[in-house]
Amino acid sequence: MKKVLLLFTLLLLATSILQAQDIPNNAAYNSRMDSLKTVFSDIMKEWNRAIPPHNVEAMRLEKEAKAHPELQDSLLAIAGRERETAREIMAALQARINSNSEERQALRDRYALVFEDAFPYFLARKQYTKDSLSVLLKSASAEIRHSRQGKALRKYIKNRQLSEGDHFRTFPCWTPDGRRFNWSHCKGKKVFLIHDGLWCMNHGLDKTALRKYLEFITKTAPDCFPLIVVDCLTLEELKAAVEEFELQAFCVVSEFQKDAGTLNWLYNDTTTPTCHYLDENRAIMFVTEGIEPEILEHQFLGIK
Secondary structure (H helix, E strand, O other): OEOOOOHHHHHHOOHHHHHOOOOOOHHHHHHHHHHHHHHHHHHHHHHHHHHHHHHHHHHHHHHHHHHOHHHHHHHHHHHHHHHHHHHHHHHHHHHHHHHHHHHHHHHHHHOHHHHOOOHHHHHOHHHOOHHHHHHHHHOOOHHHHOOHHHHHHHHHHHOOOOOOOOEOOOOOOEOOOOOEOOHHHHOOOEEEEEEOOHHHHOHHHOOOHHHHHHHHHHHHOOOEEEEEEOOOOOHHHHHHHHHHOOOOOOEEEEOOOHHHOHHHHOOOOOOEOEEEEEOOOOEEEEEEEOOOHHHHHHHHOOOO
């Protein structure tokens, strides 16, 4: 089962991302980042210039002390002070390096959507308030705001997400023959909607497992209408999925929005497969991550 991996994304998102403001333009960002990089370079030059002489002098004095035992105490004392001076300079410079790195990371995080893909933030949407995401999206470039993921993020922010107890809202999608799917085919039936994740339902590496299970379900409960929504971008990908998992006998559709479709932004599916169980009146009775036979067969379809 495909689980959304948020850890990497969350590690990159500092708290400052929630304080994002509109960035004036790319030139301003680049100017500030270049300035911070110049400061970092200057710090490293100072490091290489200021620290080695003290360590070199300490080593000279320590060697001298071995050659002149009668002066050992005084020479080693001076050598110790040289090394302490080197450590103090190193600590001070390291603090400046850390501060500079934090500033650069904060700048990248604060205006991440200006230059980066919106998708990692769309995936992480459950971790943030909609107000925070709205402010972040406003800092994005027009290109990213108008991207597939940017539009999905905006729709997620503006709409109330639907779940169990709500009435299912249909959306435009297409069948493998390129025709727009007619939702009236579901009228009067219990719809078992599977949102993608086909590849993780190949029990025992048997890609026909889902087909065989759906054949059992529809034979046992004729009023059940399985509907499989595939996350892909092209008709060719949709056809390939049908062929690979031998689903020709079932209704397989796609919005061709990949991971930024209606099931993602309106129904908040962040895991695939996510299953939606709709009664005859299209009310959402259950939502589960993956197929739950107990819920599907007994609670939803009443199979004994």
